[in-house]
Amino acid sequence: MTIIQLFPLLGAFPGLDALFSTQGIMVMLLGAYAVAMWMFLTSAPKVHTIMVSDVEFARRLYEGELELPVADVPLHYYYNYEQSLGTATIDPLYATPMVSRSTIEAANTSDGLWYKLKKNTQLHVISGASFGERNRQRHVCFDRDCLEQILLRIQSRGMKYKILCEKPLSFLVKDYEGTITEIAEVSN
Numbered sequence: 001m002t003i004i005q006l007f008p009l010l011g012a013f014p015g016l017d018a019l020f021s022t023q024g025i026m027v028m029l030l031g032a033y034a035v036a037m038w039m040f041l042t043s044a045p046k047v048h049t050i051m052v053s054d055v056e057f058a059r060r061l062y063e064g065e066l067e068l069p070v071a072d073v074p075l076h077y078y079y080n081y082e083q084s085l086g087t088a089t090i091d092p093l094y095a096t097p098m099v100s101r102s103t104i105e106a107a108n109t110s111d112g113l114w115y116k117l118k119k120n121t122q123l124h125v126i127s128g129a130s131f132g133e134r135n136r137q138r139h140v141c142f143d144r145d146c147l148e149q150i151l152l153r154i155q156s157r158g159m160k161y162k163i164l165c166e167k168p169l170s171f172l173v174k175d176y177e178g179t180i181t182e183i184a185e186v187s188n
Helices: 008-012 021-044 055-065 081-085 100-110 144-156
Strands: 046-052 113-118 121-127 138-142 160-165 169-175 181-184
Touching: 046 055, 046 100, 046 144, 055 113, 055 121, 121 144, 138 169, 144 160, 144 169, 144 181
Parallel strands: 046 121, 138 181
Antiparallel strands: 046 138, 113 121, 160 169, 169 181
16 A cells, blocks of 8 residues: 555645655755754844953943843854864863863853843953053954944943044043043954
């Protein structure tokens, strides 16, 4: 007994038996997977990265002064993210006696800080910037849109700021404690 005899409706449509064959089901599964991946990647938030000279100071500025809401790490950053930065976590089992526990903990907390700038846009704060002139806190970014959003937030909070340069965007901001931070766009 063939599948066409079992399901008379399939006999009315000659191509349907090929659709429900092993190959047809595999093609449908691959199509469903492609649609799911497309939906996942298009709904992922846009991420702006800013490099700072001191992460703890940046935490006080972005969480305290600018009141940016803390965000979760986006799912697309979980997969091979640490390997792409070259800072894969160190397994204590394989650590040499020269590597201290604080070194291991520092390597394991390399994710940085995550904040929500606006709907479906996040700010990723990482260390790596040098201090500016007069040992001033310095935050650098490659994305002008990110810095414009931060400047708007500074303006809405009534913080003192001074624009140093329009292209590339560079400005100073004075927090409520009187500390001056230089925030600059890195031109390509």
